[in-house]
Amino acid sequence: MTELKQFAENIIIKTKSLSLVTHLILKPMPKFSFLLLLLLFNLGNAQNTRNLWLQYDLVTDPVVLRTYKEQLNAVDIRSAALNKQVIQDELQTGILSMLGKHLSFTSSNAEVVIAKLKDLDANEKQQVSKTPKLESDGYIIKTIPKGSKDVILISGLSDNSLLYGTFHFLRLLQLHESLSDLDLVENPKLSIRILNHWDNLDRTVERGYAGFSIWDWHHLPGLIKKEYIEYARANASIGLNGTVLNNVNASAYILQDEYLDKVKALADVFRPYGIKVYLTARFSAPIEIGGLDTADPLSSEVQRWWKDKADEIYNLIPDFGGFLVKANSEGQPGPNNYGRSHVEGANMLADALAPHQGVVMWRAFVYSDEKPEDRAKQAYTEFIPFDGEFKDNVLLQVKNGPIDFQPREPFHPLFSGMQKTPLMMEFQITQEYLGGMSHLVFLPQLFEETLQSDTFIKGKNSTVSKVLVGDLSGQKVTGIAGVSNIGTARNWTGHPFAQANWFGFGRLAWNPDLSAKAIAEEWLKMTFSTDPDFVEPMSTLLLNSREAVVNYMTPLGLHHIMAEGHHQGPGPWVDGLAREDWTSVYYHKADSLGLGFDRTASGSDALSQYGTEIEKAYSKIETTPEKYLLWFHHVPWDYKLKNGHSLWYNLARHYQDGVLKVEDMISTWEQMQPYVDEYVFRQTQMLLNIQLKESKWWRDACLLYFQQFSNMEMPAFIPHAKHALDYYKSIQRPYAPGIKPSWD
């Protein structure tokens, strides 16, 4: 009976969502109900992908399990009025699930003490007196002697710091790390760590591939869904502290009273998890919902309207974070509509929020209807003249690259150029240009590449990450935003591996210098298994996945050759059918001489926006890193790259390597069945096969399209090129004017 009970306990514990059920029914349960439960749930090796990285799997190594069980019996949560319950519940759920035992929460004899620095006793205070300075969200986890035994102290300055410390502590157990002699100090390097939801009020999600918006506006504020709590918990566990609820292509209605009540309900749910709510503000709201006939930022009635609106919001939500704004880009209204500048627009909103300590996150993604000579230059050209003119509570939110969330872009030149303005990074977690929910791409690799790029603004090693955290400019408000990939999909993100990108974004938001490798290992262990036979091959798979997608979509610096509108699948032959002048050649410039966009002084001169070191290095083909070659240069088809082969040969090689990498991913995954649940195994297997098909589609379509310009033989390693040709002919769309495919 004891064994059966243990067995049932383990299985039930594995279904984390049922841990409360376990709590209530295990002890008094008679024998037959165990069997019934087993039959009912028949859970086997059940990962519940809704639990994300908070699986809290039972520790299977008997030595580790025994040690943890001995070490953890009682916890003393001394402070944290606001989120004390959240901390206690998380510890109980985590420990019950991982160790199969209940913790008691008591002040006597506890092995773990969770308390703000000010609530420590004299002995504890003395033990931590030499710890480095803590920021408000920072924490320490330190083993200190107390009487005859060791106590683990989790401490910090604020309520939230204790929450973050608790999640870190639980992570140590998830990763099977030792709990002896702990001496950890963590400070977040960025103050605003935020998700941007591109969620519309009708619950569609712009560029969302994981179902509908999780915000059920219709039933709010009356119905508080469990998802809201799980969402906040997941974000808190990785250190995120804010969320913008609505799309940057905004509806003004979210600012109406009726919606603000709904927003308040969400803010109330998120507060104990340290998550602040922000909203996108539509610049023309004073007209659309305020009854004014202008939204001119210099009009006093418009200024009054925004001040009153801010007061109204803060009255409901005292810790409201502020506004995100997309202005004068892709048809959105903005100050330019009234002949005013971005600074005049942003500062007007900043004034309205300042009395409440709110911030304005003004987006630098300006993409005008006028055809610019080179879209990559536009944001820099428009914003540099305003450097230093924004109010203190304005941050300029800049996409990682100068075009638009491509599989690979050089960093945005505003990160080196705009030195007197607080800059926020904007990454896209949803995979708009990276295969939607069908492709497995581990984005922390992409994020790391941007964050560790050298801007050279204060000499070598002036990385983008240092710019962001304020080390180089001394900027006080700092931040990072990630465009969310979350939706109503049962596993939150559609592709089960897209959860890793949400997780990875959060971890990098806390510390932009973490390595993608460390993040991959953490996520795999927390989500699936700590077995090295799983973690090692799978982290290699994750870390190779980003280069695979770059290769089969846009190798060697190619960009924006995706199909028009939806951006899924290849479309080098057309971009914007309605715009004759914006046909394919705009981005890749393929012609009989070569391929690539000349952004040097002989071309659009976008390169000069990067400062002298980079300009000097990249102005010549020979000294430009090959990964950015076609971003900056128009390269002759027969130009010999470093390996001695022509551009054309190398292009084909990259496309083919991308496909081969996906084949490798499939064969690695086939070996992983024992470590993951059946459904996740099959789902990922099917998705990888779709990815393989689409990688070939990309390869064949792009190579065949470019071949008509290169006029060179398809290298022999490209299989079935002739079949692909038939396929391509069947899907091809109109060409750039004057260009005829060679097979016609």
Ligand SMILES: CO[C@H]1[C@H](O)[C@@H](O)[C@H](O)O[C@@H]1C(=O)O
């Ligand atoms: C929200 O609009 C998006 C648009 O869907 C997307 O295609 C482009 O990447 O960028 C825009 C932006 O970032 O504003």
